[in-house]
Amino acid sequence: MRITTSMMSNKYIKNLNKSAYEMNYLSEKVETGRKFVKGSEDPVSAIKAYKLRREYRTTEIYDTNIRDVESFLTAAETNLTEISNNMESVYTSYLKGINGTMNDEDREIIAKQLENLQRSILTSLNAKFEDRYVFGGTNKEEIPFTLDMNGNLLFKGLDVNDPANKEALDKLANETINIDLGLGMTFNGDGELNTDTVFDMSMSGIKFMGYGGTDDNPENLYNLIGKIKDELRNPDFSIDKISPYIDRFEEQKKQVLVHITDIGAKTNYLDFLKTRNEDNQFNLNKKLLEVEFEDPAEAIVNFKMQEYSYNAALSMGNRILQNSFIDFMK
Amino acid sequence: MLRSTFLGYKTATSALKVNQNHMDVVGQNISNINTKGYTRQRLDISSVAFNTSNLKYGTPGPVIGQGVNANGVSQFRDAFLDLRYRMETSKAGSEQVQLEALRDLESVFDEISMDKLDAQFSDLLTQLHSLTSSPSDPVMEGVVRTSAEILTQMFNDYSRDIETIYNQQLNYLENGAVEKVNELTKNIAKLNQQIKESNISGNPALELNDERNMLVDELSNYIDIEVDIEPLNIGGGKTIDELVIRLSGTTYELVNRNNSNTISVNEQNGLIKIELTGATDTDDITNFIKGGQIDGYLKFLNGKGEFATVDDIDPVNGYEKAAEVKGIQYYNNMLDTLANKFATVMNELNRKPDSFDIDGNVQTWITKPLFGARGADPSDPDTEIIRAGNIKISDDWASATDSYITNTIKEKAGVDEDNTGAVDNILRMINAFNAKNEFDVDRDPSTTNDILFKGTFQEFLSYTTTKLNLQTADVQISFDTYSETQFHIDYARSSMSSVDLNEEGVNLLQYSKSYNAAARLMTTLDEMLETLINRMGV
Numbered sequence: 001m002r003i004t005t006s007m008m009s010n011k012y013i014k015n016l017n018k019s020a021y022e023m024n025y026l027s028e029k030v031e032t033g034r035k036f037v038k039g040s041e042d043p044v045s046a047i048k049a050y051k052l053r054r055e056y057r058t059t060e061i062y063d064t065n066i067r068d069v070e071s072f073l074t075a076a077e078t079n080l081t082e083i084s085n086n087m088e089s090v091y092t093s094y095l096k097g098i099n100g101t102m103n104d105e106d107r108e109i110i111a112k113q114l115e116n117l118q119r120s121i122l123t124s125l126n127a128k129f130e131d132r133y134v135f136g137g138t139n140k141e142e143i144p145f146t147l148d149m150n151g152n153l154l155f156k157g158l159d160v161n162d163p164a165n166k167e168a169l170d171k172l173a174n175e176t177i178n179i180d181l182g183l184g185m186t187f188n189g190d191g192e193l194n195t196d197t198v199f200d201m202s203m204s205g206i207k208f209m210g211y212g213g214t215d216d217n218p219e220n221l222y223n224l225i226g227k228i229k230d231e232l233r234n235p236d237f238s239i240d241k242i243s244p245y246i247d248r249f250e251e252q253k254k255q256v257l258v259h260i261t262d263i264g265a266k267t268n269y270l271d272f273l274k275t276r277n278e279d280n281q282f283n284l285n286k287k288l289l290e291v292e293f294e295d296p297a298e299a300i301v302n303f304k305m306q307e308y309s310y311n312a313a314l315s316m317g318n319r320i321l322q323n324s325f326i327d328f329m330k
Numbered sequence: 331m332l333r334s335t336f337l338g339y340k341t342a343t344s345a346l347k348v349n350q351n352h353m354d355v356v357g358q359n360i361s362n363i364n365t366k367g368y369t370r371q372r373l374d375i376s377s378v379a380f381n382t383s384n385l386k387y388g389t390p391g392p393v394i395g396q397g398v399n400a401n402g403v404s405q406f407r408d409a410f411l412d413l414r415y416r417m418e419t420s421k422a423g424s425e426q427v428q429l430e431a432l433r434d435l436e437s438v439f440d441e442i443s444m445d446k447l448d449a450q451f452s453d454l455l456t457q458l459h460s461l462t463s464s465p466s467d468p469v470m471e472g473v474v475r476t477s478a479e480i481l482t483q484m485f486n487d488y489s490r491d492i493e494t495i496y497n498q499q500l501n502y503l504e505n506g507a508v509e510k511v512n513e514l515t516k517n518i519a520k521l522n523q524q525i526k527e528s529n530i531s532g533n534p535a536l537e538l539n540d541e542r543n544m545l546v547d548e549l550s551n552y553i554d555i556e557v558d559i560e561p562l563n564i565g566g567g568k569t570i571d572e573l574v575i576r577l578s579g580t581t582y583e584l585v586n587r588n589n590s591n592t593i594s595v596n597e598q599n600g601l602i603k604i605e606l607t608g609a610t611d612t613d614d615i616t617n618f619i620k621g622g623q624i625d626g627y628l629k630f631l632n633g634k635g636e637f638a639t640v641d642d643i644d645p646v647n648g649y650e651k652a653a654e655v656k657g658i659q660y661y662n663n664m665l666d667t668l669a670n671k672f673a674t675v676m677n678e679l680n681r682k683p684d685s686f687d688i689d690g691n692v693q694t695w696i697t698k699p700l701f702g703a704r705g706a707d708p709s710d711p712d713t714e715i716i717r718a719g720n721i722k723i724s725d726d727w728a729s730a731t732d733s734y735i736t737n738t739i740k741e742k743a744g745v746d747e748d749n750t751g752a753v754d755n756i757l758r759m760i761n762a763f764n765a766k767n768e769f770d771v772d773r774d775p776s777t778t779n780d781i782l783f784k785g786t787f788q789e790f791l792s793y794t795t796t797k798l799n800l801q802t803a804d805v806q807i808s809f810d811t812y813s814e815t816q817f818h819i820d821y822a823r824s825s826m827s828s829v830d831l832n833e834e835g836v837n838l839l840q841y842s843k844s845y846n847a848a849a850r851l852m853t854t855l856d857e858m859l860e861t862l863i864n865r866m867g868v
Contacts, residue, residue: 004830005363007821014817032443039440039799040433040806046442046799050792057452061459068463131464138738138751140466156747171743177753179462180760187761193754292442325835 005324012317019310026303035294045291052288059281062182066274069179069201070267075129076203077263083124084256086117090225091253093117094246097232098239107232114229118222122147125205125222135205137175145205145222152215153222160211160220169211177202181273182280199273203263208255217244221256224249337396338855341378344397345848348375351400352841356834363829367544369405370829371536376401405536411823412543416550416557418816420578420621423551425809427507427626431499432802435661438491439795447488448795450481451788455763458756465737466750474735475727482701482721485669489719492662496631499658500602503627504595507552508604511624514549515575515590518542522573523588526562529570546575553593554578554621560587580618582606593624600659601642601649602631617650633657636771636782656801662718664782664794667769669718672787673701675767677724679736679759686741698736699724735759763787 028037039046096102097110125145127134136144139156146154156172158165178198185197213219218227224245231242355373362368378396441448457474464470521542528535549555556576561569575585584591589609596603596614603616604624619625633655634642642652677699683692699711702724706714714720727734738752769790771780783793 001822002825002830004824004828004833006828007824010824011821034443037443038433038436038802039442039795040436040802043796043799043803047792047796049442050448050788050795054448054452054788057449057456061456064456065459065462072463131467132751136751138749140464140748140751142748156744158744165744168743168747172747175743175752177751178757179753180459180757185757185761185764187758191758193757198757324831325833326831329835329839 008320012320016310016313016317019306019313023303023306023310026299026306029294030296030299030303033293033296033299035292048291049288052284052291056281056284056288058182059277059284062180062277063274063281065179065181066270066277069181069199070270070274072129072132072134072201073263073267073270075127076134077260077267079124079127079134080203080208080256080260080263083121084260086121086124087221087253087256090114090117090228091250094228094232094242097228098242098246104235104237107237111229111232114225114232118225118229121222121225122153125209135203137172137202137204137206138177151226152218153209153220155206155211160206160209161213161215161218161223163212163214166212169206173204173207173211175202175204176200181270182277183273199270201266203259208259210252210255217248219248219252221249221252224252335859338858339852341395341397342848342852342855344378344399345851346845348373348398348400349841349845349848353838353845355403356837356841359829360831360834363831363834367540367547368829369407369536369540369543369827371403371405374401374404375399402534403536404534405539406827407543408823408826411819411826412547413557415816415819415823416547416555417621418812418819419547419550420554420625422809422812422816423623424621424626424629425805425812427499427502427623428630429802429805429809431495431626431630431658432798432805434495434498435492435658436798436802438488438495439661439798441795447481447484448788448791450477450484451763451791453477454481455760458760458763461735461737462753462756462760465753465756466733466735468731468733471733471735475723478700479723479728482723485665485718485721488665489662489717492658492665493719496658496662499627499631500595503602503624503631507623507627508593508595511549511552511584512590512592514545514552515585515592518545518549518573518575518585519588519590521545522585526570526572526588530564542573549575549584550622552623553584553619554625555584577606577615577618578620580615582613582615582618583608598647599641601652602628603649604628614646617645629655630657631659633660634663635660636780637663656797661794661798664790664797666717666719667771667782668787668790668794669721670716671767671769671790673699673716673721675762675765676700676759679755679762680734682736683739683741690741692739698726698734700727700735 029035036042036045093110093113097107102110122145125135126143131140133139133144136156142156144156146157148154148159153160155169158168158172160169176195178193178195178200181199183197183199186194188194209221210219218224227245228242228249231237231245234241351373355371359370376399378399380393380396382393439446454474454477457477461467461470461474521538525535525538525542528538546555546557554577556578558574558576559571560574562572563569572587573585574583574587576583584593584606591606591608593604593606593615596605601616603614604619606613606615616628619628628649629651632642632649632652634652635656636653637660638653642648643650677697680698680700681695682698684694684696685692687693700723701716701721702711703714703716704720704722706712706720708725711724722728733750736755738749738754739758740749740752740754742749764786766784766786767790768784769782771782783790785793
């Protein structure tokens with residue numbers, strides 16, 4: 001093939017340009033630390049990166065959710081322990097009260113004590129965490145536990161002793177506040193949530209406080225304390241009259257402890273979820289680094305190699321384009 | 331046979347003259363070594379024979395030639411290489427335009443080094459999750475609304491950017507490529523005229539030919555052409571060549587000898603068409619263009635992929651390749667599909683139960699759209715289809731001062747129950763981000779044979795972006811291949827046509843030596859005559 005001066009210089013310029021482009025590209029890699037700056041450079045890695053980023057963002061969401069639920073449960077535990085302690089005080093108080101050596105005045109003092117404890121329990125029942133009532137189920141705006149004129153407990157405006165309210169109260173007791181903590185939340189074919197794929201953080205107060213019965217025979221702890229108190233004040237005080245209430249109270253009181261244990265179990269489960277989520281996050285981050293980011297040492301070595309060949313090309317140019325026959329003509 | 335006394339002088343003169351011509355051609359070559367498009371020239375010479383045809387008798391003794399004759403100057407050029415070069419240039423031109431346009435488009439969708447639409451979807455999801463810890467809270471809902479609003483604005487931005495790219499490319503086509511083609515064909519026609527006139531008067535007009543070749547090369551970058559040489563008899567047994575340029579594989583003439591036709595852009599039913607206006611009529615040549623930058627623009631501007639309708643691919647009124655090529659309209663439609671699906675799904679989820687039947691199932695619903703279309707008639711908002719360009723927060727949501735997001739669709743336990751803390755419907759919305767939706771070409775879920783993709787909103791966006799990335803990478807490879815081939819053909823062409831200094835240097839030496847030799851011949855002949863006339867017999 002006939003090779004001419006312009007062919008040599010054109011090809012040289014083309015190759016030099018290619019080399020410079022490559023050097024620029026590699027230097028960009030060193031500067032940004034990225035394996036690719038545009039999706040079209042590596043479409044397969046790009047699609048991986050998008051997916052990993054989405055997964056990573058989701059783990060961040062779950063992390064926040066787990067922490068939120070954890071704080072909520074801590075608040076619930078504190079208040080429930082408080083309630084439980086008050087119940088113990090109620091217990092020790094009325095044990096004193098039913099002691100045969102007590103006279104009416106002594107019993108009045110104890111009744112007063114029970115009244116105070118009732119108030120304290122009511123305060124705990126209406127405790128708020130952030131803007132949600134801890135034991136109020138889905139209540140946010142209205143105080144869940146209130147009293148009617150007779151000093152009987154109302155839950156969300158419903159008399160807890162009224163059998164007519166039984167159905168509604170059943171519903172409220174089993175109310176759920178489900179949170180997506182990364183358990184793979186799904187809905188079934190009817191558009192209903194599969195409850196085992198979410199975390200239920202609700203702590204309906206009515207569930208452990210009890211409901212149902214009648215006005216004379218309440219099932220609710222608060223109302224039972226009221227009844228015990230009334231009986232202590234009753235001039236015809238007798239053990240026989242008060243003992244059904246005490247039996248019922250002691251039976252229902254266990255529910256409070258059950259719920260405290262329940263919270264403990266839930267907290268443990270949350271700890272497990274948190275660790276799992278953090279591991280997940282760590283792994284995703286590692287993968288993301290592998291997919292998106294260049295090993296700095298490798299990037300610099302590649303750049304140096306390219307720089308070397310670029311310099312070599314430059315010095316070659318000087319030689320290729322230097323002489324022709326004309327230079328040697330006499 | 332008798333030799334005439336001054337016979338040798340003629341030979342020496344012709345040698346001097348031809349060598350002088352040689353040197354002049356070398357000079358021309360050296361001076362144009364850097365001239366773009368210049369083709370190296372050579373002097374065509376032949377030796378002069380002694381003409382014996384008019385002699386009465388045969389010629390005894392030797393018949394010696396009578397020197398050298400310069401017939402003319404010609405070029406080193408290979409028409410086949412020109413043909414191949416122009417074919418590759420057309421292909422590279424088409425890919426180059428698409429590559430640049432796709433890169434622009436890629437920068438709209440690409441989220442590799444910047445958080446954009448995909449990240450905003452995740453942000454909205456994050457805010458919805460936060461809402462589960464304080465549902466029905468107007469402040470928290472405000473955060474959700476802001477995130478959703480940014481999402482809609484991002485859709486709007488994407489759509490606007492795509493429109494800008496569309497207009498930009500259309501402008502490049504109209505005022506760049508098409509204008510350039512018209513200018514080139516006009517100049518080629520003019521050159522045809524000049525070359526013809528020169529040829530008639532016997533001038534090969536090599537430099538004009540170079541210029542014309544360069545213009546034809548350039549023209550082939552814009553549109554795929556076929557160059558034909560048509561001989562013209564100018565009498566006296568002489569013919570000269572005239573040039574006709576046609577659109578490849580067709581009879582549509584861009585240049586016919588001294589006349590050029592003009593092409594123009596015509597917009598028709600949302601498709602870009604190219605028309606050729608000749609002396610008598612105008613033809614639609616859109617579907618006959620197979621290469622060159624104009625082909626690249628047509629592909630990019632008209633390519634609709636799966637979204638092409640029957641009318642779009644009509645071979646007469648449409649663009650035949652509309653369905654097989656994915657251009658800007660395809661990606662724009664993909665984005666519209668996503669915006670529409672997202673708005674539809676979320677609007678559907680935010681409806682609120684109005685009444686329940688005996689079993690506690692919802693009987694009637696109140697619609698509470700979260701998203702709407704800008705420019706829709708407020709009395710009948712459904713008439714305007716939600717697209718990426720017009721999606722916005724619904725007016726009701728934007729002006730809501732109280733809680734607007736439906737947090738629960740469960741029946742209340744009591745009439746006055748406060749269930750503002752329930753989250754079941756928010757979970758449904760969160761789930762919508764993980765649900766596999768079917769994305770349809772025509773946004774009509776009743777027809778099932780036109781599903782584009784099945785997946786989440788974000789997966790659909792990634793799918794679109796990846797499609798674009800892959801296409802860009804693909805076009806990049808094609809372009810590299812074609813331009814590499816183009817370079818190699820040009821290299822081969824240079825090998826034939828370009829000036830080489832070594833060669834010209836050698837020629838220079840050789841011709842100057844020959845010139846000296848011819849001069850020496852003259853001197854020697856002179857000395858011989860001197861001997862014959864002045865010294866003989868003295």
